[in-house]
Amino acid sequence: MAKRIDVSGLTAYYGSHKAIEDISMTVEPRSVTAFIGPSGCGKSTFLRTLNRMHEVTSGGRVEGKVLLDDEDLYGAGVDPVSVRREVGMVFQRPNPFPTMSIFDNVAAGLRLNGSYKKSELADVVEKSLKGANLWNEVKDRLNKPGSGLSGGQQQRLCIARAIAVEPKVLLMDEPCSALDPISTLAIEDLIGELKERFTIVIVTHNMQQAARVSDRTAFFNLAAVGQPGRLIELDDTERIFSNPSVQATEDYISGRFG
Amino acid sequence: MDISTQQTDTDDTSPPTPPPPPSAEEKRAARGATRPGDRIFLGLSRGSGIFLLVIMAAIAVFLTYRAYLAISKDEANFLTAFEWNTSLLPPKFGIAVLAFGTVVSSIIAMVIAVPIAVAIALFITHYAPRRMSGPVSYVIDLLAAVPSIVYGLWGALVLVPHMDGLFGWLNDYLGWTGVFSWDQGAPRSMLTVGILLAVMILPVITNVSREVFRQVPQMHEEAALALGATRWEVIRMSVLPFGRSGVISASMLGLGRALGETMAVATVLSPDFDIHASLLNPGGGTFAQNIASKFNEATEFGRDALIASGLVLFVITLLVNGAARMIIARRKEYSGANA
Numbered sequence: 001m002a003k004r005i006d007v008s009g010l011t012a013y014y015g016s017h018k019a020i021e022d023i024s025m026t027v028e029p030r031s032v033t034a035f036i037g038p039s040g041c042g043k044s045t046f047l048r049t050l051n052r053m054h055e056v057t058s059g060g061r062v063e064g065k066v067l068l069d070d071e072d073l074y075g076a077g078v079d080p081v082s083v084r085r086e087v088g089m090v091f092q093r094p095n096p097f098p099t100m101s102i103f104d105n106v107a108a109g110l111r112l113n114g115s116y117k118k119s120e121l122a123d124v125v126e127k128s129l130k131g132a133n134l135w136n137e138v139k140d141r142l143n144k145p146g147s148g149l150s151g152g153q154q155q156r157l158c159i160a161r162a163i164a165v166e167p168k169v170l171l172m173d174e175p176c177s178a179l180d181p182i183s184t185l186a187i188e189d190l191i192g193e194l195k196e197r198f199t200i201v202i203v204t205h206n207m208q209q210a211a212r213v214s215d216r217t218a219f220f221n222l223a224a225v226g227q228p229g230r231l232i233e234l235d236d237t238e239r240i241f242s243n244p245s246v247q248a249t250e251d252y253i254s255g256r257f258g
Numbered sequence: 259m260d261i262s263t264q265q266t267d268t269d270d271t272s273p274p275t276p277p278p279p280p281s282a283e284e285k286r287a288a289r290g291a292t293r294p295g296d297r298i299f300l301g302l303s304r305g306s307g308i309f310l311l312v313i314m315a316a317i318a319v320f321l322t323y324r325a326y327l328a329i330s331k332d333e334a335n336f337l338t339a340f341e342w343n344t345s346l347l348p349p350k351f352g353i354a355v356l357a358f359g360t361v362v363s364s365i366i367a368m369v370i371a372v373p374i375a376v377a378i379a380l381f382i383t384h385y386a387p388r389r390m391s392g393p394v395s396y397v398i399d400l401l402a403a404v405p406s407i408v409y410g411l412w413g414a415l416v417l418v419p420h421m422d423g424l425f426g427w428l429n430d431y432l433g434w435t436g437v438f439s440w441d442q443g444a445p446r447s448m449l450t451v452g453i454l455l456a457v458m459i460l461p462v463i464t465n466v467s468r469e470v471f472r473q474v475p476q477m478h479e480e481a482a483l484a485l486g487a488t489r490w491e492v493i494r495m496s497v498l499p500f501g502r503s504g505v506i507s508a509s510m511l512g513l514g515r516a517l518g519e520t521m522a523v524a525t526v527l528s529p530d531f532d533i534h535a536s537l538l539n540p541g542g543g544t545f546a547q548n549i550a551s552k553f554n555e556a557t558e559f560g561r562d563a564l565i566a567s568g569l570v571l572f573v574i575t576l577l578v579n580g581a582a583r584m585i586i587a588r589r590k591e592y593s594g595a596n597a
Contacts (some may be wrong), residue, residue, distance in 0.1 A: 085486030
């Protein structure tokens, strides 16, 4: 199920502004890769190029290659809509569809992809909510609006919605930054379980979180304000946090960054 | 520095004294309305509020009183009679035809205008390139500013002479329903009025819907996009549900204008006092059109009768607004407001 991501020479623009430059990396299937780095260094922009969400922003434009196993996401004739059905995404702020019930939120992606019988839908919804560790909390109120849940529950609902369509890759853009510590812990435990089925990439500002949940860590930085962000190094998380090979990484991790 | 520390020190060591009882001035200070600017503004805004209520009450009393004068002398059933003869002795008049015509022409206008307005609003906010959405919005704004008598003249001089083709087609294919049958008369009918009203209420519905669709939070649209939704699916999953109550409010604004529209209807419609099954044949009337065309030549009593019909229009408008509010409130839990 899970697929390998192979990025080579990727550069992304906002209009004429170059946001990230010449990024190459490989993300192994069934692993968690964390992106860390100062604000504005292009982590989120890079994440959004992996499911072609970057080009939704006006002026957004990408050069380079992103291979999902052997398929180039930016190849000619590739439909961004079908890319996003293979590469799921969870956002910084929980964003369940406010007008839909909990059940409909989880079923939303499936309904986009085709018609399902009611019983099939119910099975997938239950499996996805269980997969997101939310089933026990909401099983009695599946018909209530998703916006009535707590922030942490909403974020797990969004994860359930993303995994319901069985994506190959799951992208998470600071999924815990709007949550309290207990909800954060629940999401982190969940990431540990989900990596057995999906390739996971997570952007985080919390270095302890990166150390806790990820197998590999990528450090991004920019040379100066206005310069494009670059990938400084990508290595096993343990190595990045104990003995990184680049001085800038060590400075950032130990808090000596500007 | 040193002085201030010394002062605090002495303050701390001095025995606690009970605070003096608050004077009248201090009490007023606690309520917060002592400054002249505050007092003047409070008086102005409170006065305006009261003034509005007084005017509303005065209008209601005036309408009800004059209506009562008329209805109490009406020999026909005021709600069901198909005639308007206020100068007969005894007078006979009823609002059935007017109520029917007002509601039918407004429904036709809504059926035509709402889908087109929503489509234009979606085009401006979600499909059109930026270079194009500006000018399109501007033209729609201009349409909203055209006086209704101009629409009326356009309706009578341009729309009416060009309706024959459409009416003939409707008669050929849908004439068997009775609703769309046509006797080849002048197309000064309810359908023409409805089409003209649709053009007139299109700008206001479009403008309000456009503002509502613009306010859909980016994160809701991205949620749908990230699931692999196409542009139309994003609109269906995020934009339309979020904008739903706004579109209903917009439609009610439009309906309010359609219900009360006077000059445009009076210029286009060829009225009579009968309810016709066909929307294509001339005849019928609306409250506002009837008042406008009869008021000048009406006697004192005739004016009272027209005011009575105006009161009914007022009540219908209130009911429509109440119904719209109920529709919006029923799904409040699911509205985007608490997201």
